[in-house]
Amino acid sequence: MELAYDYPLLSTFWTMLWFFLWIMWFVLLFRIIGDIFRDDTLSGWGKTGWMIFVLVLPFLGVFVYVIARGRSMGHREISHARAQQAELDSYIRKTAGDGGPRTSTDELARLADLRAGGQITDEEFRRAKDLVLSETRTPVSAGASTASESR
Template identity: 65%
Template sequence: MDDYPLLNLFWTMLWFFLWIMWLFLLFKIITDIFRDHELSGWGKAGWLIFCILLPYLGVLVYVIARGKGMSRRDVKQAKDAEAAFQDYIRKTAGTPGAGGTGQGGSADELARLADLRDRGAITDEEFERAKAKVLS
C-alpha cells in the first residue's frame, strides 16, 4: 500500500465511477434509439454507428442533441406501462366493462361519483342521492 498513495486511490475510484456512469448512459442511449418511433431506420443506424465508433463523443452529442426527447420518451413509456398495469388490474378484478363478473362495480361507481363531486360537476346533494341509488 506504500506504493499507491491515497490521492492515486481517489483518482482511480473517480475514473472507475465515471467509466461506470458512461456505460450506464451508453446503454440508456442505445435503448432510447430503439424506442424512438419517430427516428427512421437510417437515423437509428447512424446514431448507433456514431456511438460505437466514437463512444465518448457519440454519447455526449446524443445527450446534447436528443436529451429532451429522451426524457419525454421515458415519461411516455412510464405512463403507458402504468395504463397497461391499471387495465390489467381492472380486467383481473372483474369490474364491469372489462369482461368481468361485476364484482366491485358499485365501488367503481362510487369512485366515479366522488370524482365528479370533487371536480364540481355534481353537488353534494346529487352525490348523496346517486350514492344511495348505487348502494341500494
C-alpha cells in the same frame, strides 16, 4: 504490507472516481441505445446512423446524441413510463374484477359463496337471487338503479 504504502489514499480516491465515471458512461451509452430503438420518429436510416456514430466513436457519439436529442430523450422516457403505468393499472383493474360490469352469473356465484360461507341466510340468498334475475329481464337503466338500492 508495503503495498499499502505504495498506493496512498488519494490514488485510491482517483481510481474509484474513474471507475464510477466509466460505469456512469456505460449506463448512459445503454440508455442512448435503448432510446434510439424506442424513438418512433427516427427512420431506419436515422437509427442506423446514430447507432454507427455511437458505436464507432463512442465518446463523441454519446455526447453529441445527448446534446442534440437529450431533451426529447427525456420526453420519450416519461411517455414510455406513463404508458407502462397505464398498462399496469389496466391489468390490475382487470384482474381485480373492476374491469367491467358484473354479469348476473358473477353475481349469482358471489351470492352462492356468501351463502356457503354462512354470511347470508337462505332467505337473503333467495331475495338477492330474485333481484339479480329480475335485473337481467329489465332495461339497463332500471337495473342499475335497482342494483344500487340493493347494495
